[in-house]
Amino acid sequence: MAQVTVIEAIRSALDEEMAADDRVFILGEDVEAGGVFRVTEGLAAKYPGRLIDSPLAESSIIGITIGAAHYGLRPVAEIQFADFIHAGFDHMASEASRWCYRTKGDAFLPMVVRTPWGGGVHGGQHHSQSIEAYYTHLPGIKVVAPSFPSDYRSLLKAAIADPNPVLFLEHKRTYRLIKQEAGEPGETVIGRSRVTRKGSDLTIFAYGLMLHESLAAADELAAEGTECTVVDLLTLQPLDVETVLEAAKATGKVLVVHEDTLTGGFGGEIAALIAEHAFEYLDAPIRRVCGPDIPAMPFHHNMESFFMPDRTKIAAAARDLAAY
Amino acid sequence: MTTVTMPQLGESVTEGTILAWLKKPGDPVLLDDPLCEIETEKVTAELPSPFEGVMGEILVPEGETVNVGEPLCTVLESAVEAGAPPRAAGATAGGGWSGGPMAIPPDEAPVPAPNGAGAAVPRAAGPVVPRAAGPVVPRPARPAATSPESRERYYSPAVMRLATEHGVDLSAIKGTGVGGRVTRKDVEARLAQGTTVAAPAAAGAPVPRAAGARYDVVQLSATRRTIAENLKRSNLEAPQAWTMVEADVTPLVRLRERDRAEFQRREGVDLTLLPYFAVAVCETLREFPMLNARWEGEELRRYNAVDLGIAVAAETGLVVPVIHDAGDLNLAGMARRIADIVDRARQRKLRIEDIEGGTFTVNNTGSFGSIASKPIVNYPQVGIVTMERVVKRAVVVAGDAIAVRSMVNLCLSFDHRAMDGLEAGGFLAALKQRMETLGA
Numbered sequence: 001m002a003q004v005t006v007i008e009a010i011r012s013a014l015d016e017e018m019a020a021d022d023r024v025f026i027l028g029e030d031v032e033a034g035g036v037f038r039v040t041e042g043l044a045a046k047y048p049g050r051l052i053d054s055p056l057a058e059s060s061i062i063g064i065t066i067g068a069a070h071y072g073l074r075p076v077a078e079i080q081f082a083d084f085i086h087a088g089f090d091h092m093a094s095e096a097s098r099w100c101y102r103t104k105g106d107a108f109l110p111m112v113v114r115t116p117w118g119g120g121v122h123g124g125q126h127h128s129q130s131i132e133a134y135y136t137h138l139p140g141i142k143v144v145a146p147s148f149p150s151d152y153r154s155l156l157k158a159a160i161a162d163p164n165p166v167l168f169l170e171h172k173r174t175y176r177l178i179k180q181e182a183g184e185p186g187e188t189v190i191g192r193s194r195v196t197r198k199g200s201d202l203t204i205f206a207y208g209l210m211l212h213e214s215l216a217a218a219d220e221l222a223a224e225g226t227e228c229t230v231v232d233l234l235t236l237q238p239l240d241v242e243t244v245l246e247a248a249k250a251t252g253k254v255l256v257v258h259e260d261t262l263t264g265g266f267g268g269e270i271a272a273l274i275a276e277h278a279f280e281y282l283d284a285p286i287r288r289v290c291g292p293d294i295p296a297m298p299f300h301h302n303m304e305s306f307f308m309p310d311r312t313k314i315a316a317a318a319r320d321l322a323a324y
Numbered sequence: 325m326t327t328v329t330m331p332q333l334g335e336s337v338t339e340g341t342i343l344a345w346l347k348k349p350g351d352p353v354l355l356d357d358p359l360c361e362i363e364t365e366k367v368t369a370e371l372p373s374p375f376e377g378v379m380g381e382i383l384v385p386e387g388e389t390v391n392v393g394e395p396l397c398t399v400l401e402s403a404v405e406a407g408a409p410p411r412a413a414g415a416t417a418g419g420g421w422s423g424g425p426m427a428i429p430p431d432e433a434p435v436p437a438p439n440g441a442g443a444a445v446p447r448a449a450g451p452v453v454p455r456a457a458g459p460v461v462p463r464p465a466r467p468a469a470t471s472p473e474s475r476e477r478y479y480s481p482a483v484m485r486l487a488t489e490h491g492v493d494l495s496a497i498k499g500t501g502v503g504g505r506v507t508r509k510d511v512e513a514r515l516a517q518g519t520t521v522a523a524p525a526a527a528g529a530p531v532p533r534a535a536g537a538r539y540d541v542v543q544l545s546a547t548r549r550t551i552a553e554n555l556k557r558s559n560l561e562a563p564q565a566w567t568m569v570e571a572d573v574t575p576l577v578r579l580r581e582r583d584r585a586e587f588q589r590r591e592g593v594d595l596t597l598l599p600y601f602a603v604a605v606c607e608t609l610r611e612f613p614m615l616n617a618r619w620e621g622e623e624l625r626r627y628n629a630v631d632l633g634i635a636v637a638a639e640t641g642l643v644v645p646v647i648h649d650a651g652d653l654n655l656a657g658m659a660r661r662i663a664d665i666v667d668r669a670r671q672r673k674l675r676i677e678d679i680e681g682g683t684f685t686v687n688n689t690g691s692f693g694s695i696a697s698k699p700i701v702n703y704p705q706v707g708i709v710t711m712e713r714v715v716k717r718a719v720v721v722a723g724d725a726i727a728v729r730s731m732v733n734l735c736l737s738f739d740h741r742a743m744d745g746l747e748a749g750g751f752l753a754a755l756k757q758r759m760e761t762l763g764a
Contacts, residue, residue, distance in 0.1 A: 252482040252508045279481050280484070280485040282481045283480040323502055
């Protein structure tokens, strides 16, 4: 069967949702021409007038998205790089996240904000950021960060169908790197994590590119006789607490991986959750392999490698943890 | 190679618990070198090596209880058999590795760098990072030739939980984690073997308290269980009567004070009142042999020789070593024997014969400051007598005068099945008489 990339999976989800529901439209910078990553390529011809190029003003993109959702449409905004989303943070935090709550459930905001995030493409300081932790701190915004094409496809469809705001994070390094057989069933429910690999020695939690690096590290360790459980978190908010705790309890040794900087990163929440609810199952201190507390991802290849966790760093930490 | 098995340490003893291994695999051992300490319900003994050679494999971990005759360890004839290079004189450090001449001792095996290739989260140096400590603090580097710090007693929450749930003695598990730490997997492996129980040896050691528990469950040592069983049996089977006399031991106290220094110099042991008492008891038992007896089933056996039990409060529990043929001993001999046996009881060095076959027991309860006590007959004996604390009291003496005298209470419990108050009272009166005339 044909191989599907992450980009193709996302495009097919958009295509299907636009075909099924003419309230769905796409708003963003250069989206009509296909966007810088070519995600929306070909859709403008198929759905004339429903791919709207916006000014280079993220605050306005998100503001208009909120307005359109209020109006009863199903907007899917594209923020060209996650690094640019901060200009729209006020709309996300103060308006989008609270609408359902503020109206006691009388009104919803069915909107999706898609954005490519993460490093590993020599994007430098303004094209490599991880932004998930800002948004997982906003109850009322769902944060989805898949890793495999099939999940991108099914979870984006679920996000568009969701009556509340979803921040849909697409790891840009995986766009064309990660391929999968077409037709693989993906996770269809926002808020569920998946045990991607089962092993009895330790448990790794990851998402995005780091999930793939963690799987590679697990392969490396398996060759040495250490078996890792690897959990693909898929959704960060709301978190699949049950799966997280179960996977942590199963081995008692936990390694959390993300490329976002360590302090205040989402890994701290995973660690806290496990310490709070699975303390008596812990057999080792919880370890985190994360980006260092440096303001931004550097551009130079060596410096970028220094910043980014990878399979080597993950395997080293896992080895250490397994031996503890 | 010879396999050393659990010896039968005493008549009805069927099992023993390994308290501690005193030799490690690969250690050179001499003939009769103690290999391990064994606790049975009666004694704690050291297991001697059957010949000179090299300690082989340890087959039973510490804390585990095995039946008599089961293999405990192997002893190898020589270093050659052990596969070790000839040991240079004095080169004993680091012994305990028998993996062959080329084997690298585990302590010297290459140790992976603490955080592996490149710290997982490199510590950011430079002006932009104000945090004092890096995100992940690397463990202090350790020199390659020394072992990591011992973590044999570091128990993780997971390990504690499993141990509590399944009653696992963690000290009996050899940890495979860093620094010998017992890991969750080690405990699970032990559980899978199904050899969980093996209560720890120390008497009264509480098991870890379950969260929220209002009490600790006391792990009973073999010694404690035996004491409990014997006392229960005595109380259930023997109808015990109790009686007490008071004796004026003023002359004896003076006599002891007078002779004490000289006795210490001559005999090398401190002269207490106990040997005087023990000698007096032996002499009185000769007069009243009904008290110098044991039940054997339905049969009551009266003994000619006095094998005198001395109750000793050792840290590990009450033990009653026996001075055989105590009736033949003079004061000095009695003092020396008592000093020796009490000392060995406290050090848990008693031999089987030291605790078997008593015919009567004395208990120096005065050493606790008690002035009256009700001892329980040491079954299957039929009598036990205590000497309480000597106290100065104002007493009425001859001529209705009041004098300050050194007084002591002597308390007797006896098995009423074996005798009546006549004999018991006669014994106690005669004993009082002896105590009062000593030094008078």
